[in-house]
Each structure stands twice: as structure tokens, then as C-alpha cells.
Amino acid sequence: MKPSDGLGWMVSDGGGAEPRTEATLQKQQSWTRVTRPLKGECLHTGRLKLQADTQGEQERVSLQQHHLIISTMKTLAVSALVCAMMALTRAAAFPGPKAANDQAAKTNLVKRPMTWAKAEKNCLSMGGNLASVHDITEYHEIQRLIMSASYEYKETWIGGSDAQEENQWFWSDGSPFNYLNWCGGEPNNAGGNQHCLQVNHGAEKCWDDYQCNTRKPSVCVKKA
Numbered sequence: 001m002k003p004s005d006g007l008g009w010m011v012s013d014g015g016g017a018e019p020r021t022e023a024t025l026q027k028q029q030s031w032t033r034v035t036r037p038l039k040g041e042c043l044h045t046g047r048l049k050l051q052a053d054t055q056g057e058q059e060r061v062s063l064q065q066h067h068l069i070i071s072t073m074k075t076l077a078v079s080a081l082v083c084a085m086m087a088l089t090r091a092a093a094f095p096g097p098k099a100a101n102d103q104a105a106k107t108n109l110v111k112r113p114m115t116w117a118k119a120e121k122n123c124l125s126m127g128g129n130l131a132s133v134h135d136i137t138e139y140h141e142i143q144r145l146i147m148s149a150s151y152e153y154k155e156t157w158i159g160g161s162d163a164q165e166e167n168q169w170f171w172s173d174g175s176p177f178n179y180l181n182w183c184g185g186e187p188n189n190a191g192g193n194q195h196c197l198q199v200n201h202g203a204e205k206c207w208d209d210y211q212c213n214t215r216k217p218s219v220c221v222k223k224a
């Protein structure tokens, strides 16, 4: 069979030898009816699809705009909430000058002489510890406090100790022991019995290890 109607061999029954009976014609026409409309349907369906796409696109765009507006409003609301929370967090995290003054006021000199251990317990009873020192600025603040309270750079306990193990120094408040201001030749553990840290030692007013059972003034610091 020739592809006389331009539909090609695929629209035929494929046999070629079958006589062109009415049934065959109907069969071929049915193929034709199926096949021809397929092209039309494809186009038509395509147009419908295009129209549907267009309408759907409009609806989709409209919905997207709607969602965008809602999303934008939600984002703005969330952003405002986040900004408010950040402002509160900053207010809590970064104390102003008044809070800094309050923290400085929590460092105090205890004039009454006590052994190192009793001085530490006395600080604990006030919610603090013997002072720890982490840089030269902190050390100078402690020296100024001692001078302003006692009018001299008096030897005074702060929180350093190597009582647990020789030459393993700790601050009683648990902070890192990462700054040193030892006097020359100190700590010397003189007599094998010096395990507590006193400040304002010697002419240079530096640090010395000394017998812990000696009674001295002390400096307490209460953490913020």
C-alpha cells in the first residue's frame, strides 16, 4: 500500500495484501480518523494548553504576587522581631558605663589580715573570689585599689596558688593563669613552703609566692 493520503505507512494496517473491503476501509478510516485528528488535537490541545498555561500563568503570577506580598509582610514582621530581640540581646550583652562602674565596685580590699585560705573563704561568703589578674591593666587597678584604701602599696593576697602541686599555679576563680608579674627570682618556693601569691612585693611591687598561713590583707572580686 502506498502512502497515498500522506499519512505514511503507519496509518495502514501494515498487511498490504488485505483486499480493500468496506471493513478495511472503515479500519483505515478509523486509523485515519484517529491519526488525522491526532495532529489536530495536538495543535488544538496545544492551543488549549497554551491558553490554559496563559490563564494558569496569570493565576500563578497572581498567586505568586499574593504570596510574595504575604512573604514580604512576614519577612518584615520577622525582621522587626529579630531586630527587637537583637537590641535586647545587645543591651544585655554589652553593659554601658553604669554597668561597668557597678562591676568595678565589686572589687574590694579586705583590710583585716587573714590567712590565704580564710581570705578566700571570706570572699566566697560575699559571692566572690580572691582577685585574679590577666593583664597589666587589671594589676594596676588592684594596686590603685590597695593604695586608695590603705595609702600604701601593701603586700596583699590575691587568688593565685600552687598548693595542689608545686609550680602549677591556678587562680581560685578558675580563670586561666595566663599573665605573670613575678619579681625576679620568684616564685622561689622558699623553704619548700610558699604556695600562695602576694602582690606589691619588693621595690618593684611585683608578685611573690609566700607562706599561705601568714595573715595579710586581701582583694576580693565579685563576678558580674
Ligand SMILES: [Ca+2]
Pocket (backbone or CB within 6 Å): 162, 163, 166, 167, 189, 193, 194, 195, 196, 209
Ligand atoms: Ca609553691
Ligand SMILES: [Ca+2]
Pocket (backbone or CB within 6 Å): 186, 187, 188, 189, 190, 194, 208, 209, 210
Ligand atoms: Ca617567694
